[in-house]
Amino acid sequence: DSGVTQTPKHLITATGQRVTLRCSPRSGDLSVYWYQQSLDQGLQFLIQYYNGEERAKGNILERFSAQQFPDLHSELNLSSLELGDSALYFCASSVAKGSGTGELFFGEGSRLTVL
Amino acid sequence: GDSVTQMEGPVTLSEEAFLTINCTYTATGYPSLFWYVQYPGEGLQLLLKATKADDKGSNKGFEATYRKETTSFHLEKGSVQVSDSAVYFCALSDGTGFQKLVFGTGTRLLVSP
Numbered sequence: 001d002s003g004v005t006q007t008p009k010h011l012i013t014a015t016g017q018r019v020t021l022r023c024s025p026r027s028g029d030l031s032v033y034w035y036q037q038s039l040d041q042g043l044q045f046l047i048q049y050y051n052g053e054e055r056a057k058g059n060i061l062e063r064f065s066a067q068q069f070p071d072l073h074s075e076l077n078l079s080s081l082e083l084g085d086s087a088l089y090f091c092a093s094s095v096a097k098g099s100g101t102g103e104l105f106f107g108e109g110s111r112l113t114v115l
Numbered sequence: 116g117d118s119v120t121q122m123e124g125p126v127t128l129s130e131e132a133f134l135t136i137n138c139t140y141t142a143t144g145y146p147s148l149f150w151y152v153q154y155p156g157e158g159l160q161l162l163l164k165a166t167k168a169d170d171k172g173s174n175k176g177f178e179a180t181y182r183k184e185t186t187s188f189h190l191e192k193g194s195v196q197v198s199d200s201a202v203y204f205c206a207l208s209d210g211t212g213f214q215k216l217v218f219g220t221g222t223r224l225l226v227s228p
Binding site for chain 2: 002004033035042043045048056058090092103104105106107108109
């Protein structure tokens with residue numbers, strides 16, 4: 001158990017809909033990262049937050065947004081869903097913004113299926 | 116931008132065989148290098164890491180050496196077990212200090228008894 005909790009574990013929805021994925025980081029971790037894992041694209045970095053502020057942005061679509069709340073949990077919002085958004089979405093956390101150890105602790109993922 | 120290239124899988128081995136999974140990288144600056152493992156139905160977890168050239172990371176019988184001259188970080192294990200069956204990801208940090216990791220596409224390892 002990594003200590004990172006993601007909900008829901010599975011989600012099935014229709015094209016055009018909007019969903020919210022939730023992540024609770026490990027106790028004490030200030031950084032939260034979102035990754036998308038799909039069969040054809042591998043593991044893609046989406047966005048990082050540190051203590052409530054956006055720190056780094058990757059290949060995140062404009063239809064997607066995220067935020068980190070004062071209690072440090074994070075949400076990833078996916079809107080106007082398309083078939084190609086079907087993927088496993090991982091949240092990860094780490095203790096600091098720049099310790100350089102590179103150890104991210106991953107949740108078990110939220111599997112999104114868009115029909 | 117920074118990138119990681121891994122050998123395609125699946126890699127299929129018999130128990131006690133020697134394992135090598137190749138990983139090469141392209142990066143500016145001085146990245147740290149990592150191997151993460153994903154067991155079925157689980158999230159990724161750190162297997163080993165190396166933060167500078169010629170460092171060797173090791174854990175659970177797995178080893179990888181940071182080779183700057185060949186920009187490689189190949190994963191090796193002398194004798195694999197069925198329980199090692201998983202997907203292995205090579206990754207690098209971008210060196211900015213924000214720990215954003217760039218992952219390879221992953222290599223699935225299947226070990227049969």
